[in-house]
Amino acid sequence: MISIRNVHKSFGMQKVLDGLDLDIPDGKITAIIGPSGEGKSVLLKHLIGLLQPDSGAVEVDGESIIDVRRSELNRIREKFGMLFQNVALFDSMTVFENVAFPLEEKTSLSKEEIRGKVLSALEDVGLKNIENKFPDELSGGMKKRVGLARAVVLNPKIILFDEPTTGLDPIIKRAIHQLIKDTHAKFGFTAVIVSHEIPEIFDVAQNVAMLFRGKILQYGTSDDIKNSDHPAVRQFISGSLDGPIQMI
Amino acid sequence: MVQALGHLTIGIVRDLGRTGWFLLYSLYMIVRRPGSFVHVLKQLRFIGTKSLFVIVLTGAFTGMVLGLQGYYTLTKFGSEGMLGTAVALSLIRELGPVLTALMVTGRAGSAITAEIGIMRITEQIDALETMALDPFKYLVTPKFIAAMISLPLLCAIFDVIGIYGGWLVGVKLLGVNPGAYFYEMEKSVVWRDVYSGFVKSFSFGVIIAWIGCYKGYYAGHGAEGVSKATTESVVLTSVIILVWDYFLTSVLL
Numbered sequence: 001m002i003s004i005r006n007v008h009k010s011f012g013m014q015k016v017l018d019g020l021d022l023d024i025p026d027g028k029i030t031a032i033i034g035p036s037g038e039g040k041s042v043l044l045k046h047l048i049g050l051l052q053p054d055s056g057a058v059e060v061d062g063e064s065i066i067d068v069r070r071s072e073l074n075r076i077r078e079k080f081g082m083l084f085q086n087v088a089l090f091d092s093m094t095v096f097e098n099v100a101f102p103l104e105e106k107t108s109l110s111k112e113e114i115r116g117k118v119l120s121a122l123e124d125v126g127l128k129n130i131e132n133k134f135p136d137e138l139s140g141g142m143k144k145r146v147g148l149a150r151a152v153v154l155n156p157k158i159i160l161f162d163e164p165t166t167g168l169d170p171i172i173k174r175a176i177h178q179l180i181k182d183t184h185a186k187f188g189f190t191a192v193i194v195s196h197e198i199p200e201i202f203d204v205a206q207n208v209a210m211l212f213r214g215k216i217l218q219y220g221t222s223d224d225i226k227n228s229d230h231p232a233v234r235q236f237i238s239g240s241l242d243g244p245i246q247m248i
Numbered sequence: 249m250v251q252a253l254g255h256l257t258i259g260i261v262r263d264l265g266r267t268g269w270f271l272l273y274s275l276y277m278i279v280r281r282p283g284s285f286v287h288v289l290k291q292l293r294f295i296g297t298k299s300l301f302v303i304v305l306t307g308a309f310t311g312m313v314l315g316l317q318g319y320y321t322l323t324k325f326g327s328e329g330m331l332g333t334a335v336a337l338s339l340i341r342e343l344g345p346v347l348t349a350l351m352v353t354g355r356a357g358s359a360i361t362a363e364i365g366i367m368r369i370t371e372q373i374d375a376l377e378t379m380a381l382d383p384f385k386y387l388v389t390p391k392f393i394a395a396m397i398s399l400p401l402l403c404a405i406f407d408v409i410g411i412y413g414g415w416l417v418g419v420k421l422l423g424v425n426p427g428a429y430f431y432e433m434e435k436s437v438v439w440r441d442v443y444s445g446f447v448k449s450f451s452f453g454v455i456i457a458w459i460g461c462y463k464g465y466y467a468g469h470g471a472e473g474v475s476k477a478t479t480e481s482v483v484l485t486s487v488i489i490l491v492w493d494y495f496l497t498s499v500l501l
Contacts, residue, residue: 050374074380082378088371102379160378 001026002047002158002192007056009042016042017053018214024207029184029191031205033198033225035236035245038211040194041085044160047192048080049073060158078106081151081189085162087143089135089150095122096131099150106154121149124186125179141172145179152183161193165200173197177204198237202226210236212245270462271454274392277384287390295356295391296398300405302351307406310347311413314338318414319422331424332433335414336407340437340445344407346493349399349452353485357460360391361481364464365474373465388465392457399453400446407445444500451496452489459485 002024009017016039024030024047032040045051046058049065058065060076068076089098099118103109109117122131125145135143144164151159164180165173177200184191195201201222202208208225210217210233218225218233228234235243282288318334364387367373376383411433418424463481467473 045374048378050377070382074382077378077380080378082375084371084375086371088375090372090375091366091370105379105381 001061002190003057003059004043004046005057005059007043007046007053007058009039009046009051009053015214017046017056020056020211020215022209022216022219024190024192026190027188028207029180029193029205030207030209031193031195031201031222032209032211033196033201033236034211034217036196039214040211041162043211044162044192044194048077048082048160078154079157081154081156081159083144083147083151083159083161083164085166087135087147089143089146091135094132094134095127095138095146098135098146099131099153102150102154117153118149121153122146124152124183125149126175141168141176144168144172144176148176148179148183152187152189155187156189158190158192161191161195163194163196165195165197173200177201180204198239199226212236266466267462270465271458274384274388274458274461277382277389278392281382281385281389282393283385283390287386288393291390291394292398294359295352295394296402299352299355299398299402302355303348303402303406304409306347306351307344307409308413310343310406311335311339311410311415312417314343314410315414315417315422319418319424328418328422328424329428330432331414331418332411332429332431333436335418336411336433336437337441339407339410339414340441342493342497344403344410345399345445345448345452346489348403348406348449349456349489350486352395352399352402352452353456353460353482353489356395357456357485358478358482360457360460361464361467361478362474364388364461365467365477368465368467369470369474383465388457388461391461392454395453395457396450397453399456400449403445403449444496447500448493448496451492455488455492456485459488 004020004022007017007020008015020043032043034040042051046053047060049058052066056066060079063076065073065076090101093101096118099121100114103114103117107114119131122128125148127142127145127149130138130142135146138146148164161180165176168176177197180191180193181204193201193205202225203222205222207220208222209219210225212232218228218230220228225233226237228237232244235245314335315331318331319328322328322330322334364373367387373383373387376386415426415429419426419429460481463477463484464474467477
């Protein structure tokens with residue numbers, strides 16, 4: 001379980017997280033929704049220690065990741081895989097090298113075994129015969145799938161998805177969501193998805209947390225949030241301009 | 249006003265601390281985890297081999313201009329036979345290491361900053377960290393090792409080409425005695441001169457890798473951030489090289 005307690009984070013004068021509390025259960029898909037610029041990606045980066053909070057606690061399976069030694073943090077990070085918003089594939093490497101990289105660095109598998117695992121991971125995300133291409137030769141959807149293959153190839157316990165479908169067409173979007181559900185069903189990892197794909201995300205995630213003004217406004221099952229009475233949650237789901245969320 | 253001054257001071261102190269820490273941690277990582285041999289070879293090719301052409305070209309013309317200027321000055325004292333000594337000592341002790349370092353800064357230092365900066369803004373460095381891998385092992389230490397090996401070698405090539413550039417102008421064009429050119433040079437250049445040139449080159453290699461990697465690693469946001477980091481990297485590296493050169497010269501003289 002990932003536990004976040006009273007986390008505060010500011011960038012200069014801008015307060016992004018303001019005493020945030022959240023528990024992310026094992027083996028489930030938890031979505032974090034909320035208006036743009038409210039700090040969803042910032043929150044996600046706190047879960048894996050890419051950002052350190054100004055105050056508060058973040059624990060992964062009971063172990064703190066705040067102010068720990070790099071070696072200790074890296075040991076905890078081995079539980080994680082992450083799919084970045086811009087995928088963050090290594091642009092000087094081919095697709096094959098990108099997916100093989102974590103295996104080469106973190107395991108002692110032979111070249112043949114690594115090749116087998118990479119091709120199988122690529123096949124799981126529906127990609128064939130592209131292993132010698134470079135990331136800039138791929139479409140947005142294909143990059144996301146390669147990123148997903150790289151994130152799952154070490155079979156991590158927890159996978160973080162930062163807006164996995166942003167900028168994709170509706171069909172690819174649905175395909176990526178289906179892929180996340182399928183790989184989750186196959187591997188059973190804990191998934192945390194930052195998304196503003198409403199209403200699709202309710203079909204993907206089991207739990208949904210709405211982030212607003214630096215705090216979790218409401219947290220519950222997908223159905224709880226979908227049927228919420230909270231005015232801000234209702235406004236966000238319906239996409240209405242009228243309500244407590246004032247964007248303009 | 250006081251608050252702004254305070255912020256500025258804190259910012260400067262923090263940046264200085266971070267820059268110093270970056271150097272110390274890079275040197276520590278070279279000892280602990282130097283990175284793979286293949287990564288170091290790739291960087292040797294990039295920083296060393298690919299700089300050869302520009303080093304040969306600048307070395308040749310620097311030697312040639314030294315030959316011209318040296319001849320013009322020495323003939324006033326009737327000592328044009330000392331031309332070889334003047335060219336060789338200027339190159340080996342001073343111009344070879346400094347000009348080599350400045351040329352490599354322009355060619356490779358800027359590229360190092362741009363490469364690491366782009367990796368920073370496209371979250372590729374974050375991706376390495378999320379895989380529980382130390383980015384220094386892949387991005388920083390191979391560049392440090394390659395720069396520390398390449399710079400003294402490039403400087404040696406610069407010196408040799410420069411000496412022959414001076415020979416071409418002095419001996420072949422202006423008629424200085426060829427025997428005197430090399431004999432006087434051999435008589436007056438001592439091991440200490442060569443050694444001090446190599447010490448300078450080696451330390452300039454560290455400076456190029458240090459500032460190049462540091463500026464890229466902490467590049468700001470977007471294309472503008474990388475472009476600013478690249479400019480700052482070239483300017484700062486060049487200034488540090490010249491300042492450090494003065495201190496080293498005063499110690500090694």
